[in-house]
Amino acid sequence: MRRLWHWALLCLLVLVAPSVLAAELQGMRTWTQDGTTRVVFDLSQDVPYRVFTLEKPDRLVVDFDNTQVKANLNGTAQREALFRNVRWAARDGHHLRLVVDLAQPVIYSQFPMGPAAGRKGSRVVVDLQRAGSAARQLADDHPSTVKRDPINDIVQQQAANARRQAETPAAPDVAAQQVANARIGRGRNIIVVIDPGHGGKDPGAGGSGGVHEKDVVLAIARRLKATLDATPGFQAVLTRNSDVFLPLRDRSAFARRHHADLFVSIHADAARSTTPRGSSVFALSQHGATSETARWLAQSENSADLIGGVGGDLSLEDKDEMLRGVLLDLSMTATVNASLSVGNDVIKQIGSFNRLHKGSVEQAGFVVLKSPDIPSLLVETGFITTPAEARLLQTPAHQQKLATAISTGIQHYFRRHPPPGTGLASSAARPTSAAPVAARAPSATVGSTNVSGVSGRHRVSTGETLSSIAAAYGTDIATLKRLNALKRDQVNVGQVLKLP
Numbered sequence: 001m002r003r004l005w006h007w008a009l010l011c012l013l014v015l016v017a018p019s020v021l022a023a024e025l026q027g028m029r030t031w032t033q034d035g036t037t038r039v040v041f042d043l044s045q046d047v048p049y050r051v052f053t054l055e056k057p058d059r060l061v062v063d064f065d066n067t068q069v070k071a072n073l074n075g076t077a078q079r080e081a082l083f084r085n086v087r088w089a090a091r092d093g094h095h096l097r098l099v100v101d102l103a104q105p106v107i108y109s110q111f112p113m114g115p116a117a118g119r120k121g122s123r124v125v126v127d128l129q130r131a132g133s134a135a136r137q138l139a140d141d142h143p144s145t146v147k148r149d150p151i152n153d154i155v156q157q158q159a160a161n162a163r164r165q166a167e168t169p170a171a172p173d174v175a176a177q178q179v180a181n182a183r184i185g186r187g188r189n190i191i192v193v194i195d196p197g198h199g200g201k202d203p204g205a206g207g208s209g210g211v212h213e214k215d216v217v218l219a220i221a222r223r224l225k226a227t228l229d230a231t232p233g234f235q236a237v238l239t240r241n242s243d244v245f246l247p248l249r250d251r252s253a254f255a256r257r258h259h260a261d262l263f264v265s266i267h268a269d270a271a272r273s274t275t276p277r278g279s280s281v282f283a284l285s286q287h288g289a290t291s292e293t294a295r296w297l298a299q300s301e302n303s304a305d306l307i308g309g310v311g312g313d314l315s316l317e318d319k320d321e322m323l324r325g326v327l328l329d330l331s332m333t334a335t336v337n338a339s340l341s342v343g344n345d346v347i348k349q350i351g352s353f354n355r356l357h358k359g360s361v362e363q364a365g366f367v368v369l370k371s372p373d374i375p376s377l378l379v380e381t382g383f384i385t386t387p388a389e390a391r392l393l394q395t396p397a398h399q400q401k402l403a404t405a406i407s408t409g410i411q412h413y414f415r416r417h418p419p420p421g422t423g424l425a426s427s428a429a430r431p432t433s434a435a436p437v438a439a440r441a442p443s444a445t446v447g448s449t450n451v452s453g454v455s456g457r458h459r460v461s462t463g464e465t466l467s468s469i470a471a472a473y474g475t476d477i478a479t480l481k482r483l484n485a486l487k488r489d490q491v492n493v494g495q496v497l498k499l500p
Contacts, residue, residue: 022094023047024070026121030080037082037128039100043067046122051110058102060128067096082106082128105131111257114237187423189235190414192228193255195265195368196221196238200245205270207390214243216393217266220381223403224266231411233423248367255374261419262342262410263376265368268384268393269357277389278357279402280380281347283339284370285363338375338417346377346409353401354382379406460495475500 024044031038041062048065069088077083077100084101091097106128113123196218198204204213221238228236239254240246246254255263269280343361350356357380369376381402382389392398418425458469466489470477477489483498491497 023064023067025064025067025096025098027071028073028076028086028098030076030083032080032082035129037080039126039128041098041124041126042071043122043124044070044120046112049112049124051108051124051126053106053108055105058105060100060102060106060108060126062098062100062124062126063091064096064098066094068094069096073098077101082130107131111259113258114241187421187426189233190262190419190422190424191258191260192234192236192262192264192410193258193260194221194224194228194236194238195251195255195263196240197265197267198245199240199243202245205268205384207268207384207393208387209390211384211390211394213268213270213384216268216384216399217381218243219396220393220399220402221266223399224264224406227403227407228410231407233427234411234414251368252371252374252376255371255376260374261414261422263368263371263374264406264410265366265376265378267378267380268382269380270385271383272385274386276357276383277386278355279347279350279382280357280362281343281350282362282364282366282369282378282380283343284336284376285365335371335373335375339369339377341417342375342410342413343377345412346379346406349405349409349412350379350402353405357383458497458499460491460497465489466491469497473499 023046025041026044027042029040029042041064043064047067050063052061053059054061073086073088077086082103084103086098086100088096088098108126108128110124110126113125115121115123196214198212198214198217200214202214204217206212218240222241225236225238228234237258237260239251251265252263269276340361340363347356347359347361351359364378366378369378382393384390384393414424418427458473460469466477466480466486469491470480479500480486480497481489483500
C-alpha cells in the first residue's frame with residue numbers, strides 16, 4: 001500500500017511540476033509610429049522563445065517555452081490596424097503559442113531585453129514593418145538593370161536605421177524617465193553593455209580570504225550600470241546580473257543583440273607575485289582585429305551577418321567576397337580606433353584617483369573585444385592577487401569610485417562623438433536648448449555642464465578643449481576667445497567660460 005501511495009505522489013508531481021515552474025506572460029504592449037509597429041511581451045522570467053511568420057493567411061507566431069498567459073490580451077488587436085486578431089493556446093502540454101493574425105505581410109526583427117528599471121522579469125521585443133513599405137519601394141525605384149553603388153547603399157541604410165531608431169517611441173514604462181531627461185534632446189539613449197567577467201562555474205582569479213573575481217566585478221558592474229542609468233541620455237545593460245556562466249563569444253553577441261554603442265568588460269587582474277598593483281584598460285590589438293576579420297570571412301554563417309553597431313542592419317549576404325573583406329576591414333579599423341579613444345578617456349579618469357598598472361591603453365587579442373562594429377574595452381580594475389588591492393576592491397566606496405570614473409570617461413567620449421539618432425547628438429545640434437550631459441548630482445556640485453543656476457556659462461572639465469566646447473555649443477573658437485578675452489586656445493580645468 002505504501003509503495004502505491006509513493007507512485008501516486010510521483011505521478012502527481014510530474015503532472016503539476018511544469019505549471020509550478022512555468023513562466024508567466026504578464027502583458028503584451030503595442031504602439032505604432034511612422035510605419036513601424038513595436039510589440040513588447042512582458043514575462044516573469046527569461047524563457048527560450050522563437051519568432052516566425054506564416055503566409056496564406058499572414059500570421060506572426062511567437063512560441064514561448066514553459067509559459068502560461070496571466071493577462072487578458074483580447075483588446076490588443078483592436079488597437080492596431082495591422083492586427084486582425086490575437087489568439088493563443090497551450091502547445092505540447094505546457095508551452096505557449098501566440099498567433100497574431102495580420103492584415104498584410106510584414107517583415108520583422110526581434111530581440112530580448114532585460115526588465116524595465118525597478119522591475120523584475122524579462123521582455124521580448126518584436127518590430128514589424130509592412131512588407132510593401134519604403135524598403136520595397138526603394139527596390140522598385142532602382143531596378144536591377146541599373147548599376148548601384150554598394151558603399152552608398154550601406155551609407156543610406158545606416159542613415160535610415162538611425163532615423164528609424166530615433167523615431168521609435170519610448171515604451172510606456174520608460175516614458176516618464178525620458179520626459180525627465182528632455183533637455184538631452186529627442187532621440188534614443190546611448191546603449192552601453194557592461195560585461196562582468198567570469199561567473200558561475202568560472203570563478204576567475206582568486207584573492208586572499210577566499211574572494212573571487214566573479215563576485216567583485218559583478219558588484220562593480222552593477223554600480224557602473226546604476227551610474228550610467230542615472231545619466232540622462234544613457235542606458236546600461238548587464239550581460240549577467242547573477243552568478244551564471246556565459247561563453248566568451250556569447251558576451252559580445254549579447255552586445256550586438258542589444259544594439260550596443262559600447263561594450264565594457266569588467267575584470268580584476270592576477271599575477272603570480274603579490275606585489276603588482278594598479279588598474280589597466282585594454283582595447284583590441286591590430287593582430288586581433290586582423291585575425292577576427294579573417295575569421296568572419298572564413299566562416300560561412302557570417303557571410304550574411306550584420307555590421308554597423310546600433311541599428312546596424314547591414315547584411316553582407318549580397319556583397320561579393322572582396323567587398324565583404326573591405327567593409328569588415330574598414331569597420332574593424334574604425335572600431336579599434338574608437339575603442340582606443342574611449343579607453344583613453346576612461347584610463348584618465350581612473351588615474352585621477354587610483355594607481356595605474358600602465359599609464360596608457362594597452363592592446364591585446366581578448367575574445368570579448370572582437371566585435372567588428374562595436375567599440376569594446378576590457379577594464380582590469382586592480383590586482384585581486386595582491387592582498388591590499390583585494391581588500392580595496394571589496395569596499396563599496398572604492399567600487400563606486402571605479403564605477404564613477406569609468407562612467408565619466410564614457411560620457412566624455414560620447415559627448416565628443418555622439419552616435420547619430422541619439423538624444424546627445426540632438427543636443428549637440430541644438431546648443432541653445434541643451435547642455436553637455438552629466439550624471440545627476442546634488443545642485444551644489446558643478447560637473448562638466450553649465451554652471452549650476454547660471455545660464456550662458458560653462459565650467460571646463462577634465463579632457464575638454466576649447467575646440468570641443470565650441471563644437472558642443474555650436475559656436476567657434478574665435479567667438480569663445482573674444483567673449484572670454486583669451487589670448488591663447490588653451491583652457492584650464494575649472495575655468496568658467498562665457499557662452500554666446
